[in-house]
Amino acid sequence: MIDIAALSAYVPVTRRRLRAGQYLYRAGQRFNALYIVHAGFLRTSLCSDDGRQQVTGFPMRGELLGVESIGSDRYSVDVVALDTCEVIELAYPAVMTACAAMNALQALLTQALATELRRDHYWMLTLGTLGAEQRVAAFLLDLSRRHRALGFCASHFLLRMSRVDIASFLGLKHETVTRALSQLAARGIIAVERREIRIVCTEKLQRQADGPQVERRAA
Structure with missing residues (x-):
């Protein structure tokens, strides 16, 4: 995590708390800040002209929000809190000027852009x-890895997002997501109790994610 006290010497820094359901920003609003997630889970989404919504991600602690709008004068996505959240607001374009004085900030921005590209490519595939x-x-598995990277338990966590949100992100119907979770639980790979997930066997879950592709490569 970047040193916020040191950062405040170069950039106006504001801590903001959000309650569940509160928007951090909406697509079309004037782009004037980047945000570091300090605590909590959020959801990013796109909305079409006819009202259709597509969930694009679930940012969590340590991630940088707003990078998708750099180079534009408007935010391009909606960002809403899924639970009680705290974010650190960094005024823009002051944050870009500060990059020249703080290597850590420049590294954070570069890493955020690279991570977003890698994640987009991974989920496209x-x-x-x-x-x-x-x-x-x-x-x-992706949630498990992200929890582990933050020092949290990788095998036992809560789904802060709804089944509908997961379905939108994965391009499925929410009934399909519910059925898939039930099938994984029936095979003893995971345990599900409402929004609580426990991964019983990571190796089996990985094999399930790999599916027949692994078998075809081995053949």
Whole structure:
């Protein structure tokens, strides 16, 4: 995590708390800040002109929000809190000037852009090549890895997002997501209690996410 006290010497820094359901910003609003997630889970989404919504991600602690709008004068996505959240607001374009004085800030910005590109490529491949149950397995593994990276338990966590949100992100119907979770639980790979997930066997979950592709490569 970047040193906020040191950063405040170069950039106006504001801490903001959000309650569940409160928007951090909406698509079309004037782009005037980047945000570091300090605590909590959020949801990013796009909305079409006819009202259709597509969930694009679930940012959590340490991630940088707003980078998708750099180079534009408007935010391009909606960002809403899924639970009680705290974010650190960094005024823009002052944050870009500060990059020249703080190597850590420049590294954070570069890492955020690179991570977003890698994640986009990963999910493009996942959604374009995997079946429904494989997508759900891959989603759980991704959450597990992100929890582990933050020092949290990687095998036991809460789904802060709804089944509908997960379905939108994975390009599925919410009934399909519910059925896939039930099938994984029935095979003893995970345990599900409402929004509580426990990964019983990570190796089996990984094999489920890999699916028949691994078998075809080995053949």
